[in-house]
Amino acid sequence: MAVETVGVMSPGDMGSGVGGVLKKNGLRVITALNGRSDDSKQRASEQGFIDVGSLDELVIQSDLILSILVPSEALSFAQNIAESIVRTDSQVAVADCNAVSPATGIKIAEIISAAGGKFVDAGIIGGSPRAGAVPRFYASGKHAGILAELDGKGISVPVMDGPIGSASGLKMVYAALTKGTAALYASTLMTAKSLDLYEDLIGELEQSQAGTLAAMNSVNTVSSKAFRWIGEMDEIAATFGDAGTTSKIHEGASETFQQIAVSSIGHERVDSIDKSRSLEDSIAAMLKRAD
Numbered sequence: 001m002a003v004e005t006v007g008v009m010s011p012g013d014m015g016s017g018v019g020g021v022l023k024k025n026g027l028r029v030i031t032a033l034n035g036r037s038d039d040s041k042q043r044a045s046e047q048g049f050i051d052v053g054s055l056d057e058l059v060i061q062s063d064l065i066l067s068i069l070v071p072s073e074a075l076s077f078a079q080n081i082a083e084s085i086v087r088t089d090s091q092v093a094v095a096d097c098n099a100v101s102p103a104t105g106i107k108i109a110e111i112i113s114a115a116g117g118k119f120v121d122a123g124i125i126g127g128s129p130r131a132g133a134v135p136r137f138y139a140s141g142k143h144a145g146i147l148a149e150l151d152g153k154g155i156s157v158p159v160m161d162g163p164i165g166s167a168s169g170l171k172m173v174y175a176a177l178t179k180g181t182a183a184l185y186a187s188t189l190m191t192a193k194s195l196d197l198y199e200d201l202i203g204e205l206e207q208s209q210a211g212t213l214a215a216m217n218s219v220n221t222v223s224s225k226a227f228r229w230i231g232e233m234d235e236i237a238a239t240f241g242d243a244g245t246t247s248k249i250h251e252g253a254s255e256t257f258q259q260i261a262v263s264s265i266g267h268e269r270v271d272s273i274d275k276s277r278s279l280e281d282s283i284a285a286m287l288k289r290a291d
Contacts, residue, residue, distance in 0.1 A: 096168075
């Protein structure tokens with residue numbers, strides 16, 4: 001099918017960036033902002049989204065809907081979209097692009113398919129186009145070719161030879177390494193700071209693990225992402241458990257991100273992070289709860 005109108009929910013950092021590049025590449029990009037935050041409305045406006053108001057209108061007008069949310073909202077959004085599909089007698093394609101386990105992806109597929117929609121399992125790897133990145137939207141399932149219509153239009157869409165759950169699973173094991181490592185770095189530095197061993201640890205890393213120390217600088221921006229990564233770690237933990245490996249590593253990562261999210265800098269977002277702050281100051285702030 002020819003995809004001409006793409007609905008994006010919601011215009012967060014990734015969603016707004018993706019919608020923005022799709023629009024620049026000739027697609028009509030719409031969203032439904034009834035009940036959404038002022039920040040979401042501003043990002044949508046900046047990227048040239050058309051606000052159609054309600055989910056029913058989003059379903060009616062879209063050829064393809066991209067669900068790009070925090071993992072905890074993925075199932076409820078799927079249910080809401082399914083109800084709109086039934087009300088409007090639509091057969092719209094819905095790509096769940098959220099960081100969810102294969103099991104959650106299969107549940108969402110069942111919800112959308114039962115309502116009459118066409119489901120695409122997708123997993124995003126890479127940064128937001130807002131920062132100049134070209135993210136990869138891995139796609140699986142029999143309708144993956146619909147999402148592939150967007151390939152080369154500011155994003156890359158590798159189609160996987162696998163069933164629903166394959167794309168979600170790849171995202172899970174990839175993020176288990178990248179964001180799981182970020183949690184390990186953050187919790188290690190926070191523990192060293194609490195034990196008054198921060199400078200000693202940094203000094204030793206400078207001598208023996210210079211590459212690791214350089215990578216640890218990424219912790220300086222985790223405060224702006226921790227609130228989103230809590231649910232992602234929970235989904236990864238579930239994925240590992242379902243696969244017969246331990247879920248406990250990423251349960252711990254979730255706890256680390258929870259601590260950072262409620263810290264004195266946990267309110268920061270990508271657009272508001274203090275980039276002048278040192279890594280040590282960031283770690284100290286992560287150990288303090290917000291007032």
